[in-house]
Amino acid sequence: MGLLSGKTALITGAARGIGKAIAVKFAQEGANIAFTDLVIDENGQATEKEIEAYGVKCKGYASNAADFAQSEEVVKQVKEEFGAIDILINNAGITKDGLMLRMTEAQWDAVIGVNLKSAFNFIHACVPVMMRQRGGSIINMASVVGVHGNAGQANYAASKAGMIALAKSVAQEMGPKGIRANAIAPGFIDTAMTQQLSEDIRKEWTSKIPLRRGGTTEDIANTALFLASDLSSYVSGQVIQVDGGMNM
Numbered sequence: 444m445g446l447l448s449g450k451t452a453l454i455t456g457a458a459r460g461i462g463k464a465i466a467v468k469f470a471q472e473g474a475n476i477a478f479t480d481l482v483i484d485e486n487g488q489a490t491e492k493e494i495e496a497y498g499v500k501c502k503g504y505a506s507n508a509a510d511f512a513q514s515e516e517v518v519k520q521v522k523e524e525f526g527a528i529d530i531l532i533n534n535a536g537i538t539k540d541g542l543m544l545r546m547t548e549a550q551w552d553a554v555i556g557v558n559l560k561s562a563f564n565f566i567h568a569c570v571p572v573m574m575r576q577r578g579g580s581i582i583n584m585a586s587v588v589g590v591h592g593n594a595g596q597a598n599y600a601a602s603k604a605g606m607i608a609l610a611k612s613v614a615q616e617m618g619p620k621g622i623r624a625n626a627i628a629p630g631f632i633d634t635a636m637t638q639q640l641s642e643d644i645r646k647e648w649t650s651k652i653p654l655r656r657g658g659t660t661e662d663i664a665n666t667a668l669f670l671a672s673d674l675s676s677y678v679s680g681q682v683i684q685v686d687g688g689m690n691m
């Protein structure tokens with residue numbers, strides 16, 4: 444029996460990276476997996492197959508998480524096709540970095556839309572389902588910069604701070620219904636998102652981390668497993684920094 448046997452998890456932006464690692468980890472623990480991404484191409488189809496190999500149901504849905512109507516439609520389809528939604532992971536995210544003086548309105552709107560509004564869209568659609576089930580676990584993928592800020596990332600940091608406050612507010616509203624909401628704040632994790640950075644910047648970041656390494660997607664997936672499962676049944680409204688001790 445896995446820690447998530449018989450549960451259904453919905454994970455946004457999970458065709459690759461951290462979202463995919465969470466999907467695989469949850470499938471290993473017995474959860475059925477519904478995931479979204481902008482497109483479900485060969486990559487997404489390979490993810491579906493990889494997950495089904497663990498003997499669970501898996502389906503990828505092509506949708507833009509920043510779009511309210513599309514998100515509602517995905518949640519409706521997942522409910523129909525899987526019968527339940529026990530775990531929601533708001534993971535889809537992008538960066539469009541720039542210093543404040545040079546940041547465009549388009550950069551601001553895109554990042555707030557994909558990183559923050561998407562979480563509102565999915566929580567809004569999933570909460571009625573979880574209320575009828577009398578329970579659920581919601582996890583928002585934030586970032587250490589949502590706690591501490593970061594020069595050159597005002598849009599991204601603000602969106603991630605919003606994800607934290609959103610999780611805390613939902614935890615307060617929905618606790619009486621048995622629904623928990625928490626946030627994970629990853630530090631420097633080795634994915635396509637951080638591979639965009641130069642070697643020098645990557646070295647500089649690593650030198651500031653007490654554990655002297657970047658995190659792996661599995662480091663984040665293990666934390667998500669804790670927050671999604673009954674191991675954390677009395678944990679709600681929290682932010683867990685998974686950053687090798689970079690910020691204390």
Ligand SMILES: NC(=O)c1ccc[n+]([C@@H]2O[C@H](COP(=O)([O-])OP(=O)(O)OC[C@H]3O[C@@H](n4cnc5c(N)ncnc54)[C@H](O)[C@@H]3O)[C@@H](O)[C@H]2O)c1
Binds near residue numbers: 459507534587636
């Ligand atoms: N990598 C890190 O160091 C790091 C650190 C802190 C937080 N995070 C957060 O973790 C999450 C995952 O990041 P990652 O490193 O795996 O990034 P990634 O770029 O590898 O994966 C993000 C996924 O989201 C999808 N996506 C983008 N826009 C979307 C949209 N509008 N609708 C649906 N899907 C969309 C992408 O196609 C991609 O598959 C993000 O929220 C990111 O901000 C990452």
